[in-house]
Amino acid sequence: MQLSVWTYEGPPHVGAMRVATAMEGMHYVLHAPQGDTYADLLFTMIERRGKRPPVTYTTFQARDLGKDTAQLFQDAARDALERFKPQAMMVGASCTAELIQDDPAGLAEAMRLPCPVIPLELPSYQRKENWGAAESFYQIVRKLADTAITPRGEKRALVNILGPAALGFRHRDDVIEVRKILDTLGIEVNMVAPLGASPADIARIGAADFNIVLYPEIGDEAARWLEKTFHQPAIRTVPIGVGATREFITGVAALAGVDPEPALGDSSSRMPWWSRSVDSTYLTGKRVFIFGDATHAVAAARIAQEELGFVVCGLGCYNREFARDVRAAAKKYGVEPLITDDHMEVEDAIAAASPELVLGTQMERHIAKRFGMPCAVISSPVHVQDFPARHSPQMGFEGANVIFDSWVHPLVMGLEEHLLVMFRDDFEFSDEAGPSHHAAHSPKTAAPKVEIEEPASEGELWTEEASRELKKIPFFVRGKARRNTEAFAAEQGRAEIDIATLYDAKAHYAR
Amino acid sequence: MSITQTLPANGSDCAPVLNKGVLRERGQREVFCGLTGIVWLHRKMQDAFFLVVGSRTCAHLLQSAAGVMIFAEPRFATAIIEERDLAGMADCHDELDRIVDKLLTRRPEIKTLFLVGSCPSEVIKMDLAKAAQRLGTEYAGQTRILNYSGSGIETTFTEGEDACLATLVPEMPVARPDAAQELLIVGALPDIVEDQFLRLFAELGIEPVHCLPARRACDLPSVGPNTRYLLAQPFLTETALALEDRGAQRLDALFPFGAEGTTAWLRAAADAFGVDEMHFNRVVAPGRERAKRAIAHSRERLEGKRITFLPDSQLEVPLARFLATEAGMIPVEVGTPYLHRQHTARELELLPESTRISEGQDVDKQLDRVREDKPDLTVCGLGLANPLESEGFTTKWAIELVFSPIHGFEQAGDLAELFARPLRRRDVLRV
Numbered sequence: 047m048q049l050s051v052w053t054y055e056g057p058p059h060v061g062a063m064r065v066a067t068a069m070e071g072m073h074y075v076l077h078a079p080q081g082d083t084y085a086d087l088l089f090t091m092i093e094r095r096g097k098r099p100p101v102t103y104t105t106f107q108a109r110d111l112g113k114d115t116a117q118l119f120q121d122a123a124r125d126a127l128e129r130f131k132p133q134a135m136m137v138g139a140s141c142t143a144e145l146i147q148d149d150p151a152g153l154a155e156a157m158r159l160p161c162p163v164i165p166l167e168l169p170s171y172q173r174k175e176n177w178g179a180a181e182s183f184y185q186i187v188r189k190l191a192d193t194a195i196t197p198r199g200e201k202r203a204l205v206n207i208l209g210p211a212a213l214g215f216r217h218r219d220d221v222i223e224v225r226k227i228l229d230t231l232g233i234e235v236n237m238v239a240p241l242g243a244s245p246a247d248i249a250r251i252g253a254a255d256f257n258i259v260l261y262p263e264i265g266d267e268a269a270r271w272l273e274k275t276f277h278q279p280a281i282r283t284v285p286i287g288v289g290a291t292r293e294f295i296t297g298v299a300a301l302a303g304v305d306p307e308p309a310l311g312d313s314s315s316r317m318p319w320w321s322r323s324v325d326s327t328y329l330t331g332k333r334v335f336i337f338g339d340a341t342h343a344v345a346a347a348r349i350a351q352e353e354l355g356f357v358v359c360g361l362g363c364y365n366r367e368f369a370r371d372v373r374a375a376a377k378k379y380g381v382e383p384l385i386t387d388d389h390m391e392v393e394d395a396i397a398a399a400s401p402e403l404v405l406g407t408q409m410e411r412h413i414a415k416r417f418g419m420p421c422a423v424i425s426s427p428v429h430v431q432d433f434p435a436r437h438s439p440q441m442g443f444e445g446a447n448v449i450f451d452s453w454v455h456p457l458v459m460g461l462e463e464h465l466l467v468m469f470r471d472d473f474e475f476s477d478e479a480g481p482s483h484h485a486a487h488s489p490k491t492a493a494p495k496v497e498i499e500e501p502a503s504e505g506e507l508w509t510e511e512a513s514r515e516l517k518k519i520p521f522f523v524r525g526k527a528r529r530n531t532e533a534f535a536a537e538q539g540r541a542e543i544d545i546a547t548l549y550d551a552k553a554h555y556a557r
Numbered sequence: 558m559s560i561t562q563t564l565p566a567n568g569s570d571c572a573p574v575l576n577k578g579v580l581r582e583r584g585q586r587e588v589f590c591g592l593t594g595i596v597w598l599h600r601k602m603q604d605a606f607f608l609v610v611g612s613r614t615c616a617h618l619l620q621s622a623a624g625v626m627i628f629a630e631p632r633f634a635t636a637i638i639e640e641r642d643l644a645g646m647a648d649c650h651d652e653l654d655r656i657v658d659k660l661l662t663r664r665p666e667i668k669t670l671f672l673v674g675s676c677p678s679e680v681i682k683m684d685l686a687k688a689a690q691r692l693g694t695e696y697a698g699q700t701r702i703l704n705y706s707g708s709g710i711e712t713t714f715t716e717g718e719d720a721c722l723a724t725l726v727p728e729m730p731v732a733r734p735d736a737a738q739e740l741l742i743v744g745a746l747p748d749i750v751e752d753q754f755l756r757l758f759a760e761l762g763i764e765p766v767h768c769l770p771a772r773r774a775c776d777l778p779s780v781g782p783n784t785r786y787l788l789a790q791p792f793l794t795e796t797a798l799a800l801e802d803r804g805a806q807r808l809d810a811l812f813p814f815g816a817e818g819t820t821a822w823l824r825a826a827a828d829a830f831g832v833d834e835m836h837f838n839r840v841v842a843p844g845r846e847r848a849k850r851a852i853a854h855s856r857e858r859l860e861g862k863r864i865t866f867l868p869d870s871q872l873e874v875p876l877a878r879f880l881a882t883e884a885g886m887i888p889v890e891v892g893t894p895y896l897h898r899q900h901t902a903r904e905l906e907l908l909p910e911s912t913r914i915s916e917g918q919d920v921d922k923q924l925d926r927v928r929e930d931k932p933d934l935t936v937c938g939l940g941l942a943n944p945l946e947s948e949g950f951t952t953k954w955a956i957e958l959v960f961s962p963i964h965g966f967e968q969a970g971d972l973a974e975l976f977a978r979p980l981r982r983r984d985v986l987r988v
Contacts, residue, residue, distance in 0.1 A: 047610075047636040047652040049659060056617040079676040081590025081709025084618045086940030096947030098940065105586045108679070108710040122585065129921055141612040142676035142710070145643075170612060171640045 052389045052409055054364035054427060058168035059140045060085050061178025065186065065264075066136055067099040067212035071244040072186075073132035075123045077115070077150050078140035080105040092430050093213050102126040104143075116148045120157055127159060134190060134245035135159065136182065138166035162245065164189045174387075176263040176339070176365050179211055183240055184267040190245050195252040197276055203233045203302035206254040206278075209265030210241035215342070215426040216440045217241060220260060223442030224285065227295060230309040233302050240264075252276040256301050260284065260441070262341055263365060285441045286345035287449070288317055288353055315443035317450045321354055328461070329454065335360035335401035337384065337392055337410050338425025340368030342440070344375045346405050346424045349449060351379060360384065360399040362392065364407075389413070403457060408432075420456035507535070509544045516548065530555050579896060584919025587940055588869060588894055589622065589956075590709030591717025592675060596623045597960060598721055599632045601745040602774040604668040607633040608660065609707070610653065610685060611675030632667070634660070638677055649683055650691075657692055657702075667700055669774035671721060674706035701728065701775070713894040715792040715870045715959065718745060722769055725777060726799035729769075732781030739783060740766045740826055741805065743797070744790030747962040748772070754789075754813075754965060757823060760840045763830045769796070780805050785829050787822060789813060789964060791904075792871040794897050811903050812875040813964045814972060815883040816848035821903075844966035851970020852883055855977035860885035862933040862980065865926075868892040868918050869938055869955040876936075876958065876972075877912065878904045884973050888912045889930045892923065934980060951983045 059076060066074035067089050076082070082103055089099045104122045106115045123137065137150040151165030164185050168178045198204055207224060210217040221238055228235060236254040237247045257272055257280040259265045269280040279301060285294035292310060299306035320326065334356040336346045340363040350356040362384025363372045369385040376383035384395050393413045396404060404414040404421040408428050414421035423432050424440075438452075439445040508516070519527050527548075534551035535543050592615055595607040609615050616635035623631065636656045642649045653672075661667060670692075672685045689704035696702060705724045707717040722743070732739065740763055742754060751768055758766045767778030769786075782804035788797065791812055801807070810825035811818045820841055827837045864886050866873040873893045880886040890913040898905075905914070915923070920941075927935055927950065935945055935952045942952040953976055963972040 047638060047642055047649075047656055049634055049656050050613075050616050050637050051631065051634045052620055053613060053616045055613075057612065057614040059614075060617065079590070079709040080586050080588060080713065081592070081618070081676070082614065083585075083587045083940055084589055084593075084621055086587070087938070088621060090941075090943045091939050094943060096943055098944045103585055105584075106710065108708075111680070111710065125584075125921070141614050142680055145677060145680045169640070170614070171638060171643060174613065 055175035058178025061175040062182040065182040068240040071133040074136040077143035134162040141170035180267040187268040190248040207238040209261030219439035220441040223439040287349040317446040333359040337406040342425035580915040589714040591707035591712025594717025605774040606667040609635040723795040730779040732779040741786040815879040848966040848969035855973035858977040865932040867937040868894040
């Protein structure tokens with residue numbers, strides 16, 4: 047047993063739901079106890095879908111056990127077929143149904159349903175959500191792909207985009223960006239799958255010349271089978287970040303036999319200039335801790351180091367299946383890879399690394415909040431706010447723009463906050479001062495407050511000359527300079543503070 | 558439990574004769590399981606910890622239901638059963654002991670630990686009652702260890718609270734047989750609501766009054782033949798049975814929703830404790846008037862509107878009664894996961910003749926009826942709310958009714974507002 051409060055991934059049948067819900071004309075009959083329908087609200091609430099997921103649950107109860115759960119399953123399958131008239135049906139069991147051993151595959155086969163049936167074996171006590179999605183998609187492709195269709199091999203290349211699914215972090219907008227690149231290169235899209243694909247579409251999957259695996263966690267299993275069966279090569283470069291996007295374009299163009307330049311020259315790529323502009327200089331060497339699914343974590347590490355000038359001080363993922371990629375990347379950045387699905391371990395690692403920025407999932411957002419660290423979300427699992435209404439891809443050049451803004455934003459906020467704390471003593475910055483543009487109308491504190499402390503504290507220790515010099519120092523660092531100088535004078539046993547003492551102290555504290 | 562004591566409850570299923578039939582359905586049920594009750598129960602009992610013994614699905618459900626609360630060092634967790642636990646039973650119990658030990662070492666302030674059964678643990682017949690007993694002996698004097706099931710195969714949503722409270726009843730101290738009559742409020746209420754009720758009972762001169770659950774699970778009130786209890790929630794079937802087993806008597810009343818419901822609920826106690834009618838009116842009148850005034854703000858929006866409840870929490874019948882009698886709404890279909898005929902008898906009497914009462918669910922058929930009935934407002938779970946909205950139906954998501962303070966006089970206006978708001982929003986939006 048494993049003690050757990052929070053899980054990065056749901057059970058594998060939720061992965062299967064993500065594939066079914068992504069598709070059109072597919073229906074999933076899930077042998078599951080009453081209550082498992084909770085998963086519907088991930089799709090209707092978090093992703094804000096306006097349709098129920100195409101899933102029929104048998105919702106068996108205690109009184110059904112030991113007599114008619116098998117019958118219940120067959121009734122549910124028959125009703126679903128009649129009501130929803132799907133082109134194909136996925137059947138499987140959730141964790142509890144796995145224990146009662148009704149064998150949905152066998153039961154569905156015995157029914158001789160008038161549509162293709164994809165039986166799913168998802169071991170709930172060993173595997174998790176991403177694996178469930180990958181396995182389901184693979185089984186669908188294996189079952190439905192028409193092997194009589196071969197790659198069309200025409201001049202204009204035809205590709206499949208594999209991996210986008212329901213409840214995927216920014217999958218909707220990533221697909222738009224990748225399609226834009228392909229359009230620019232003059233490459234035709236055979237289908238995006240599972241997102242938006244129907245079983246009839248899947249039948250024609252073999253017609254493509256090659257595959258683009260956008261999310262290896264979900265699409266790679268199927269891509270490997272397609273490689274074997276249709277000899278379709280696969281592009282596995284995930285175009286997150288400017289460098290990766292360029293590599294992706296070059297790779298795709300090479301396979302399609304076209305000139306990559308039109309896509310490489312995309313002028314919407316603002317991120318490189320934003321990152322070079324002097325305002326970004328303070329980003330240099332910021333220590334960043336990265337955690338998420340392997341694909342997003344590895345991509346994020348590269349952007350952080352190569353494109354924003356951060357230093358990666360921690361890198362990890364929760365999905366063991368892709369740990370190898372993370373280990374390789376961690377080696378490159380000289381950090382210890384963290385492969386775990388225990389959020390307590392992640393918390394400890396973050397505390398130990400004490401980064402200046404955390405990039406992670408919803409969980410890391412909360413860990414960072416607790417530690418008072420800036421944070422941005424780069425990977426599932428995510429909450430409702432990370433399924434935004436606006437266009438917000440992670441992939442392609444627009445994705446890089448989005449990433450620059452969303453990662454730098456919490457840091458700027460962090461800097462602002464730091465300044466506010468540092469200058470808490472100065473009246474313009476005090477908590478009571480209110481927003482600056484309102485200050486003229488609503489001063490909440492009496493202004494003279496500042497006047498009080500300065501002359502008072504200087505006292506007889508300061509020579510008049512040194513006092514005047516001190517006042518030339520900008521007000522927001524003056525307090526610090528005064529304190530430092532007085533401390534220095536005390537330490538040195540100087541009876542008075544003259545200009546020399548002031549600058550001796552400055553030299554002493556300079557780093 | 559003796560046979561004679563269970564008999565009245567068995568009979569209760571067919572107790573008062575309804576002058577209309579109840580539509581009973583079986584099929585796909587779009588409901589939560591009883592584990593969800595943990596989300597509010599752990600807030601109420603501040604010295605208790607809830608350890609679910611279940612699968613990754615159970616952990617995922619709790620996380621989805623608890624939302625942001627999961628990050629506030631919550632007092633619940635899941636011991637996730639893994640492949641190797643399924644190999645042999647003895648191993649499973651060793652593992653559980655190890656986890657409980659780890660947990661109680663880390664959280665020594667926990668006074669009550671609930672081992673909560675789930676579908677997987679029930680199906681593999683893991684004996685959590687025995688585990689609770691074994692561990693209870695081990696941690697005697699430090700932590701009380703109890704067990705109940707919140708599994709989907711046995712419990713629906715709020716029935717998880719019922720199962721939890723029912724396990725507390727045998728732990729309650731024995732009241733002296735010659736003790737004076739005492740009042741017990743049964744059902745977890747938000748602290749603010751509980752305090753309001755306690756103040757009202759004090760003003761009425763009814764004391765002492767205890768609550769089940771108490772804010773600290775270790776402060777269990779005593780119970781005996783002199784205990785009179787009021788159900789604050791309609792879903793407490795098993796708890797009521799357990800209390801009656803120990804000699805307590807239920808005070809039959811409306812549930813305390815709205816001005817009238819709350820008055821009737823308080824009156825049941827006042828009658829039992831011989832409170833003078835004049836005094837009762839004097840104490841209750843201000844709150845009752847305030848409640849009516851507050852409800853009036855939403856009445857214009859609600860009056861004459863047709864409402865359908867899909868089954869969720871068993872609160873549906875009393876809430877439909879409140880909306881019908883105090884806000885002028887017309888209940889079209891009132892669905893409930895389980896209908897306790899005796900506990901809801903008074904409520905059912907007050908529902909309009911035309912109301913269709915349904916028990917259980919076949920969700921697709923029920924949605925067909927919603928489409929045909931075209932109610933102005935549909936109360937349903939979050940899995941159905943947005944899909945119905947996109948079909949053009951205005952919905953009110955049901956879970957909020959379990960998490961928000963809605964009982965009593967001072968919340969009556971808020972309760973009406975919960976139903977009025979989606980209608981007002983529908984009218985205000987121009988996009």
